[in-house]
Amino acid sequence: MSPFNKISKNIHFLKSIKTTMVLLILVSACKKEDDILDEEFPVFGTCEAVNPKGNLSFIDLSKGIFTYETSGGGKIVMDQYLLTITHKDYPGFSIQFWGITHENLNAKQIKDFSTNRRSLIFPDGTKITIVNGNLDDSRISIDIRENNDYHHINSVCKTLEYSAVNSPYAQKLDDMLADGETCTFEFTETGLLFLNIYTEDTVGIKVEKRVPLGELFKNEPNMVADYWP
Known part of the structure; x- marks a missing residue:
């Protein structure tokens, strides 16, 4: 394989990795946004108990x-x-x-x-x-x-x-x-x-x-x- 073909192959490989990383980031961001949307805005005055969290x-x-x-x-x-x-x-x-x-x-x-x-x-x-x-x-x-x-x-x-x-x-x-x-x-x-x-x-x-x-x-x-x- 000529040096030119090797360089072209490496560039293509790097581009593929970059594209995959971008897709993973987008999927992760969407997942986080979906998690936020899944949590309904709290309504007070219901007397429905929840477990304590954090501090x-x-x-x-x-x-x-x-x-x-x-x-x-x-x-x-x-x-x-x-x-x-x-x-x-x-x-x-x-x-x-x-x-x-x-x-x-x-x-x-x-x-x-x-x-x-x-x-x-x-x-x-x-x-x-x-x-x-x-x-x-x-x-x-x-x-x-x-x-x-x-x-x-x-x-x-x-x-x-x-x-x-x-x-x-x-x-x-x-x-x-x-x-x-x-x-x-x-x-x-x-x-x-x-x-x-x-x-x-x-x-x-x-x-x-x-x-x-x-x-x-x-x-x-x-x-x-x-x-x-």
């Missing part, structure tokens, strides 16, 4: 007991009507939402919910949103979102109705839910600051305003500064 686990949801650990070191522990927020980077720190509307910083009551919705955003971006019927009414739901992981708990019938890792609907579900009064906590050189950052009473309309609520100090671990009027 969510629970012991007895019928009693309102569950645990969620964020990828950045945060932790949520729900026990009846006591929801406790902690973080591995600040031992001894806790924010507690208790009863229906009360909230503590390291066991000191700081304030009550200003609306029937209260959200907390962890430093790693994970968000938990609590929705109540009215300020002094029973709890309706708890939603947790971390990146594309999404979990929805129907508190009325004490049922985990949605739990998904890499959900194609995480962003849309989050966008559909007004956050209400939203807070976070920040690590500082002297300790930790607990503060409100915005309010979203209507979906898509956020009124940003930093309002310090309380503060902890490394050199005085038993002290809790209360900044709420």
Whole structure:
């Protein structure tokens, strides 16, 4: 076989491999798209239970007991009507939402919910949103979102109705839910600051305003500064 024929044969072979790889990529992409389309958009309020996935686990949801650990070191522990927020980077720190509307910083009551919705955003971006019927009414739901992981708990019938890792609907579900009064906590050189950052009473309309609520100090671990009027 002449050198020219050998080169032509090799070029043809390489073209065949390239074509096969392109087809495989296209098939894979279509398969992923089909998988997404196969998952129906979740409907809440059905009281149909699903199994927890990802970082969510629970012991007895019928009693309102569950645990969620964020990828950045945060932790949520729900026990009846006591929801406790902690973080591995600040031992001894806790924010507690208790009863229906009360909230503590390291066991000191700081304030009550200003609306029937209260959200907390962890430093790693994970968000938990609590929705109540009215300020002094029973709890309706708890939603947790971390990146594309999404979990929805129907508190009325004490049922985990949605739990998904890499959900194609995480962003849309989050966008559909007004956050209400939203807070976070920040690590500082002297300790930790607990503060409100915005309010979203209507979906898509956020009124940003930093309002310090309380503060902890490394050199005085038993002290809790209360900044709420």
